[in-house]
Amino acid sequence: MLGRSGVHMLMALPLLGLVGQWAVAIVTADPRAAGLSAEPIAYSINTLGLWALRSLLLTLAITPLRRATGWGWLAPLRRPIGLWCFAYATLHLSVYFGLNLLGSLEELAKEIAKHPFILFGMAAWALVLPLALTSTRASIRRLGAKRWQTLHRLIYGAAVLAAVHFILRVKGFQIEPWIYAAVAALLVLARVVKLSPLSRR
Amino acid sequence: MLIRSRSPHDLTESDTTPEALYWNRRTVVAGMLAAGLVPQAVGAVQAAEVNSPLPRLAGKRTRTLDEEWTSYDSVTHYNNFYEFGTGKEDPAERAGTLRTRPWTVRIDGLVAKPQTIDIDRLTKLFPLEERIYRLRCVEGWSMVIPWTGLPLAKLLALAEPLGSAKFVAFETLRDPRQMPGQRSPVLQWPYVEGVRLDEAMHPLTLLALGLYGRVLPNQNGAPVRLVVPWKYGFKSIKSIVRIRLTDRQPPTSWNLSAPNEYGFYSNVNPEVDHPRWSQARERRIGDWLPRKTLPYNGYGEEVAALYRGMNLRRYF
Structure with a gap:
């Protein structure tokens, strides 16, 4: 049974991997040999974005999985995974903003206004931000369980926006982003219709 | 004047x-x-000396560029060649299945002397030149590459274009056994490209047979590819088997795939964004920070006259 610290360790692995690759790339001056491709910054942005989306879907999967299996130990894992989703999304955005746009807010505003692909990504991040800020028990008490839960339904919107962001990212017809979109759609649906028969017990 | x-x-x-x-x-x-x-x-x-098992292919250097060359390793391991997969390192990994001998290039259409030229003959037809060009990908990255090849104009002149010829259409090999990526619906196959005849005849337009003083690695479009340095990289079609002169604008692969994103001309233009991202800057492979993209990829002085009076937002 996986505990909370186990989750943190697992979810940190992709980030630690990336940091390790950067360390090797800087020491050897050979980003490709370090596994970062010839474009280490683009590779890092892509990797961080992918893990943001993966952890988002994982967060959404916890409750249906718990209902289907009856494994109660899954419940406390949702919050740490959700926080990792926010961490990856924030790093993803920061590297893009800092290194691709050289930290120019004016350029960021232009990019958001002109390119739906960027708008969808930014909107997804804007939806997970309040969830990360209200992730503490104290916040639940302050907001009241009902209101807190309503607020946290924003995660479904974020999943849809992030999936569209990924679809818009690729050139030509590529299957990978559609697989993520299908998983996202399934998880949203699972929550809407409560597919699992066990949930009625 | x-x-x-x-x-x-x-x-x-x-x-x-x-x-x-x-x-x-x-x-x-x-x-x-x-x-x-x-x-x-x-x-x-x-270093002109690279660690490669490929045969040497010498050419007289006829054009230099005062910018740092992109490393041979990056040039040969960061490629968009969807015939071998959509990942950047897929072509380097998978293009071993491409057989580049025997290989012929068919030149036909509106020419007086249609002909089929064997690749080994093509290599010897004209003195080869080495030219250092910038390459700007539509995705926003760029390289500096020493190509070896011949001006396309020389080859076309051999076939004697007719007065009615206005465009040149190019076609890549189609063979899913050699090019497994062609089993994917990512694009329509074979890959096709095209330029106006005056663009094809421009002295900058090169048919490349090699890079870094060696024959082209398969992943870079062996045995023969186009290089049009003032256009986005996807115009520079790889592994060419056919060159056809026509009187009307030929279809081009990325334009067929997404006409609002990839125009027929696709001249490098920092002023006209791709619908999904800005083209104002580029990431030069090997650099840490992006740099400004130049109009016509820095070749404006030589090619801007080709487009005089054209609305470049419309003909993007």
């Missing part, structure tokens, strides 16, 4: 890396050197 007081090969002030970026990169590298982080001088040398 056009009066030019200096050779078009000369770079202007605006062609060079902005000083801030220049110092930035040098400072980073110098700092890393000082800290003992970099074993060899990164980016100092432009």
Whole structure:
């Protein structure tokens, strides 16, 4: 049974991997040999974005999985995974903003206004931000369980926006982003219709 | 009358890396050197000598560029060649299945002398030249590559284009056994490209047979590819089997896939964004920070006249 610290360790692995690759790339001056491709910054942005989306879907999967299996130990894992989703999304955005746009807010505003692909990504991040800020028990008490839960339904919107962001990212017809979109759609649906028969017990 | 007081090969002030970026990169590298982080001088040398098992292919250097060459390793391991997969390193991994001998290029359509030219003959038809060109990908990254090849104009002249010819259409090999990526619906196959006849005849337009003084690696479009340095990279079609002269604008692969994103002309233009991202800057492979993209990829002085009076937002 996986505990909370186990989750943190697992979810940190992709980030630690990336940091390790950067360390090797800087020491050897050979980003490709370090596994970062010839474009280490683009590779890092892509990797961080992918893990943001993966952890988002994982967060959404916890409750249906718990209902289907009856494994109660899954419940406390949702919050740490959700926080990792926010961490990856924030790093993803920061590297893009800092290194691709050289930290120019004016350029960021232009990019958001002109390119739906960027708008969808930014909107997804804007939806997970309040969830990360209200992730503490104290916040639940302050907001009241009902209101807190309503607020946290924003995660479904974020999943849809992030999936569209990924679809818009690729050139030509590529299957990978559609697989993520299908998983996202399934998880949203699972929550809407409560597919699992066990949930009625 | 056009009066030019200096050779078009000369770079202007605006062609060079902005000083801030220049110092930035040098400072980073110098700092890393000082800290003992970099074993060899990164980016100092432009060694023509590369570690490659491929046969040498010499050419007289007829065009230089005062910018650092992209490393052979990056040039040959960061490729968009969807015939071998959509990942950047897929072509280097998978293009071994491509057989480049025997290989012929068919030249036909509106020409007086249609012909099929064997690749080994093509290599010997004209003296080969080495030219250092920038390559700007529509995705926003760029390289500097020493190509070996011949001006396309020389080859086309051999076939004697008819007066009615207005465009040149190119076609890549279609063979899913050799090019497994063609089993994917990512694009329509075979890959096709095209340029106007005057663009094809422009002295900058090159048919490349090699790079870094060696024959082309398969992943870079062996045995023969187009290089049009003022257009986005996807116009420079790889592994060409057919060149056809026509009187109407030929279909082109990326334009068929997404007509609102990839125009027929696809001249490098920092003013006209791709619908999904800005084209104002580019990430030069090997650099840490992006640099400004130049109109026509820095070749404006030589090619802008081809598009005089055209609305470049409409004909993007």
